[in-house]
Amino acid sequence: MTRIGRHDSSYHDLLREAVSLAFDRVDPSRITRTYFSSFAPSELCGIADPIGAVMDTLAEAFPLLDAHVLGPYRTGGEALFYALEHRSGASVAGDTMVLACEKMTHVDAATAAGLLSLRVNPAEKLYGATLPALSALVTQAYLRSFDVPYHALHLVAAKNHRNAARNPKAHFQREIPLREIASSPLVADPLRRHHCAPMSDGAAACIIGDDGDDVSFRGWGAGSDAPLFHEREHLGRFRAAAIAAGHAFSGARVRPDEIDVVEVHDAFSPFELINLEEMGFFRMGEAWRALEDGELDIGGRLAVNPSGGMKARGHPIGVCGLTSVVEIYQQLRGEGGDRQHPGARLGAIQSAGGVSQRSYAFVLGAE
């Protein structure tokens, strides 16, 4: 995985760097298939044929690689899910690479905001709804329905910045005091700027094979919710995350309370709490108490977003999910450096698209 943040290098350079880093451990000639993810390469970088661009870049840099490229998927989590599904359902020769890249910090905020609204259903975009707007409506409903105090959102952001300060590949490597979070400008009530993930550049690659790595995927799952946000059964809940996590945990034959470390979708701070609760780690409305007690810190009962999460590690949209897998993989191998969660043997990842219309969950375990 490349460093996440602002990069002067091109989209293709980021791709090359991520693949080079992955090939430090794996023989490129073993790759037979690549699942590729990128949110909006044509709109953001003028790449009209992203699959062709990936194939050209890979062929140029790695002549031994003869990979069939599929995609582009919209998030790294989605690409990874389909790669695992394919490997489990078919006899696949060789290894599979899941590759994701995003370059978006070179466009101005208004352009990026317009592109992000590609994730909003056209029927809702008609109202001027943006992702932060819909996320704010989720947040209002969540806080009110489950009696969660507003300052819980500040605690999530502060914790993730604390973790990112220990992550050399994070976008923001500094802690942010609670008062700075609480006084940051409102984006959409009640969400403030420091409750929202930034736009970031970055790329990541993950190679799935049968070579006896001591960390392996134990289970995975996908879930979906109503395409129109306002038609959900409960505005303050993420049914998709609950379904995805249910499949992943049952596939892995583990219970949520056995997980040591988890990376969850936190494009907006309240999402971290909602996703943890929907995945079964806590009852609805109770995750914030564990957060306040320090149980979700590195070294606590359950380390949550040790990388800093999307909020602080960064949010290259099409790469998210895969960045989380890289973090959990490192944690389970004891390679987490300053942010290593002691004794991590089982890890989980939850990745979502839009306002959790689709969600993917994965369980990884160390031998």
Next chain:
Amino acid sequence: MRLPRRIPAHRCSHGCLWLHEHLYCPNCRTRLERVNIASAAVLVSHTTVRVNPTGEPIRLGVARTTTGATTLCVIRGVVRGNGRDRVVLVLRDGRFHALGRRARLDSDWQASASSRAQGQSAPRRHSRR
């Protein structure tokens, strides 16, 4: 000025109500028929979007009618934002507007509402065709 007391909706054979068009009921996959339902609703969630591509703040909410259908809506007038505000839904330019207390309707709105009250066709929502 009198506002329309009913708004168009879609109902399946099992009674599910939808304010937005669907070819089939998202719950039970049966065909939907057009019905009119009461426009009284409760604003269950709301926000003011301060950073958006238009540059102007927008007040958005989700309203649930007394018959149980929900929709995204643009908020007009005063609401407390406690999840229990009573509003009246009005369909205009393909969007539902939730009118709270002291909602000020400009002359354009009044003309449009008057024409509907006089039996002229209401503005159509965006067509699927």
